[in-house]
Amino acid sequence: MLLSLLLLAVLAAASACKTCTCGVARGARVVGGGPVTAGEFPWLAAVKRDGKLICGATVVARDHLITATHCVYEVEASRLTVLVGEYNVNKSRSEGYRVSHVIQHPDFNRYTYDNDIAVLRLAEALPDHLYRPACLPDDEDALEGVDAIVSGWGSTVEKGPPSDIPMKAEVQIWSQEACTGAGYGRRKVTPRMLCANAPDRDSCTGDSGGPLLMTQPHYTVVGIVSWGRGCARQGYPGVYARVNHFMPWLRVALRHACTCSPPNIYKK
Numbered sequence: 001m002l003l004s005l006l007l008l009a010v011l012a013a014a015s016a017c018k019t020c021t022c023g024v025a026r027g028a029r030v031v032g033g034g035p036v037t038a039g040e041f042p043w044l045a046a047v048k049r050d051g052k053l054i055c056g057a058t059v060v061a062r063d064h065l066i067t068a069t070h071c072v073y074e075v076e077a078s079r080l081t082v083l084v085g086e087y088n089v090n091k092s093r094s095e096g097y098r099v100s101h102v103i104q105h106p107d108f109n110r111y112t113y114d115n116d117i118a119v120l121r122l123a124e125a126l127p128d129h130l131y132r133p134a135c136l137p138d139d140e141d142a143l144e145g146v147d148a149i150v151s152g153w154g155s156t157v158e159k160g161p162p163s164d165i166p167m168k169a170e171v172q173i174w175s176q177e178a179c180t181g182a183g184y185g186r187r188k189v190t191p192r193m194l195c196a197n198a199p200d201r202d203s204c205t206g207d208s209g210g211p212l213l214m215t216q217p218h219y220t221v222v223g224i225v226s227w228g229r230g231c232a233r234q235g236y237p238g239v240y241a242r243v244n245h246f247m248p249w250l251r252v253a254l255r256h257a258c259t260c261s262p263p264n265i266y267k268k
Helices: 002-015 176-180 243-253
Strands: 033-035 044-049 052-061 064-067 080-084 097-104 118-122 147-152 167-173 193-197 211-214 220-227 238-242
Touching: 052 080, 052 220, 064 220, 080 118, 147 220, 176 193, 193 220, 220 243, 238 243
Parallel strands: none
Antiparallel strands: 033 167, 044 052, 044 080, 052 064, 064 118, 080 097, 097 118, 147 167, 147 211, 167 193, 193 238, 211 220, 220 238
8 A cells, every 4th residue: 555655656657757867068078187177077066064064965856866865864844055166165145055855875884984884955947947867877887997077076185175066977896896895895886886996086175965976878976975084095986875886775765856767768
């Protein structure tokens, strides 16, 4: 009975949603790294707690974002706002969009950062002109060796200050075997995590909660910046929450969201 009611709720929400497309950037494909151009990644968001920027996030629907649970762990929704469509976050005049609900993964471990994923629901829908959502992955997407993009307002060098404008870097996703065999030790890297980096390119302090995106055939959020040792240290890749592992949980957490479809399904 409960399952039937849940399916009816999902179908009712879907019927109220208009057709939309995810995973389409407003800029050229990324090569190497550097500053993000204004509006290039229209799903990129910044999370603020008590008015201070703390983490990144990814827009996946008009009023839902995903981020890392460690960014919002035991923080009341009333203390959180989200900046979307902003470029220089230190010159923003916007207080951000209010968060109405925080859905933390129930199995998050604050000591190991296992299951480090959360959903933020906004108090109001974002204006259509302000954003485009990133696509969510399939449960079984093959990611080993795939090139991906990490972006955010974090430090550009280890122990450096956060960036005023979003930065991007092209990295490569490691095999799970290589990830568990990295310098962290096998017990610290779980099947709910993935590793990614490239020479002198990595996520860094302040990028937490932001997206790791597979760019082909469309921009798909496959990882959430979670943890690591330093920034771009040899043998210590950035560690991300593996989004495709959490798709069954996300489908429930996003049951009230109007998610969009990848662009290629409309091609004939």
